[in-house]
Amino acid sequence: MNNFEFINPTKIIFGKDTIGKLENEIPKDAKVLLLYGGGSIKKNGIYDQVKTALSNVEVIEFGGIPANPEYAKLLEALHIIKEENITYLLAVGGGSVIDGTKFLSAAAYYDGDTPWDILTQNIRTEKGMPFGTVLTLPATGSEMNSGSVITRVETKEKLAMGGPGLFPQFSILDPQVISSIPQRQLANGLTDAFTHVLEQYMTYPIGALLQDRFAESILQTLIEVAPKVLKDPTDYKAASNFMWCCTMALNGLIQKGVPTDWAVHAMGHELTALFGIDHARTLAIIAPSHYKYNFETKKEKLAQYAERVWGITEGNINDKAYAAIDKTEAFFHDLGIDTKLSDYTKDYEGTAEEISKRFNERQWMGLGEHQTLTPDRVEKIVKMAY
Ligand code: NZQ
Numbered sequence: 001m002n003n004f005e006f007i008n009p010t011k012i013i014f015g016k017d018t019i020g021k022l023e024n025e026i027p028k029d030a031k032v033l034l035l036y037g038g039g040s041i042k043k044n045g046i047y048d049q050v051k052t053a054l055s056n057v058e059v060i061e062f063g064g065i066p067a068n069p070e071y072a073k074l075l076e077a078l079h080i081i082k083e084e085n086i087t088y089l090l091a092v093g094g095g096s097v098i099d100g101t102k103f104l105s106a107a108a109y110y111d112g113d114t115p116w117d118i119l120t121q122n123i124r125t126e127k128g129m130p131f132g133t134v135l136t137l138p139a140t141g142s143e144m145n146s147g148s149v150i151t152r153v154e155t156k157e158k159l160a161m162g163g164p165g166l167f168p169q170f171s172i173l174d175p176q177v178i179s180s181i182p183q184r185q186l187a188n189g190l191t192d193a194f195t196h197v198l199e200q201y202m203t204y205p206i207g208a209l210l211q212d213r214f215a216e217s218i219l220q221t222l223i224e225v226a227p228k229v230l231k232d233p234t235d236y237k238a239a240s241n242f243m244w245c246c247t248m249a250l251n252g253l254i255q256k257g258v259p260t261d262w263a264v265h266a267m268g269h270e271l272t273a274l275f276g277i278d279h280a281r282t283l284a285i286i287a288p289s290h291y292k293y294n295f296e297t298k299k300e301k302l303a304q305y306a307e308r309v310w311g312i313t314e315g316n317i318n319d320k321a322y323a324a325i326d327k328t329e330a331f332f333h334d335l336g337i338d339t340k341l342s343d344y345t346k347d348y349e350g351t352a353e354e355i356s357k358r359f360n361e362r363q364w365m366g367l368g369e370h371q372t373l374t375p376d377r378v379e380k381i382v383k384m385a386y
């Protein structure tokens, strides 16, 4: 096992009817900017619950943060934060609203030329404006981590940022919010969380027995609850397990002491930036090709995953490892998620070259757990995913 340090300061408030507990978490003298997305919270009752809980605090609202939070839109919110002397941010939404709020938390205290530098120059945020979240969509884990991904439509870019100052102070997770989530977003959430675990597991064995079993248990639980959540999003037992899996998949715990990959995400983000494909779907497009291309270096963990998660006992290590890739792809299909780029766009020619060129320009010369995934290799993987 590798050496590691672990800190996660986010307070989680989990369970039925917990949104009202907001009242106890935000300082009474705070001036709050309440941030939300396209308006789903006004239809499903979450907005009303939040407003009731905030009735004793001064609140200004900013709605309309789109999926794949857009830089230009966030600059409007940043303007309000400065004009109105906001002191506390509250994100009510899924990964996009939370990530947008993290960007604002960083940008509010940033005194460089333009906040876009935070993304292009990998500026880590040591201290951001304090914020909390009310999670409405389990998927990204953003509610309990310090990362964020911001999109800029103007330049078709989607870039990541983060730093120890960007953990939410608290996150409220009421699984009842799942009942209003459309099937497409439920499938996305299951796929995103599943792939988060794979990115931190599908590398090479390092004798981290507990981390492996943490990861496998999240995968098994997601497989178990997926059909139940899709069939009946009001099934609280399934919903609560789904929600906690998504948080645990990317709150830092399972990646401690083990090698991580994250190349599927790096390539996937480009597909969202270029074609607007939902984040989770880009992962389902790239992952099978990534595992096939890197088969030799990943086959031990692939075979372990085959045995422990999918119960595959037949054949040699290669047979099991291949079967595991097929099982993974079939799982995505069962969720209603297509796994080829050509399923999403007819305009895919040249995509692999474009992504490889971008990685070259950013000098991303070695992705993956061995830092050996050069842009020319990325090009091959993306082509395999056409
Ligand atoms: O905008 P509204 O109207 O709220 O509707 C949203 C949106 O259309 C809707 N929705 C959310 N909760 C709902 C609901 N509809 C009905 N009932 C509810 N309770 O769902 C749609 C998608 O929301 P979004 O926040 O975009 O989805 P998700 O949580 O999947 O977030 C995706 C974003 O997170 C980033 C992705 O790149 C993408 O930009 N990621 C962030 C990560 C992180 N910070 O750690 C890691 C991930 O790998 C990922 O990259």
Ligand code: ZN
Residues within 6 Å of the ligand: 140, 192, 196, 265, 279
């Ligand atoms: Zn993801």
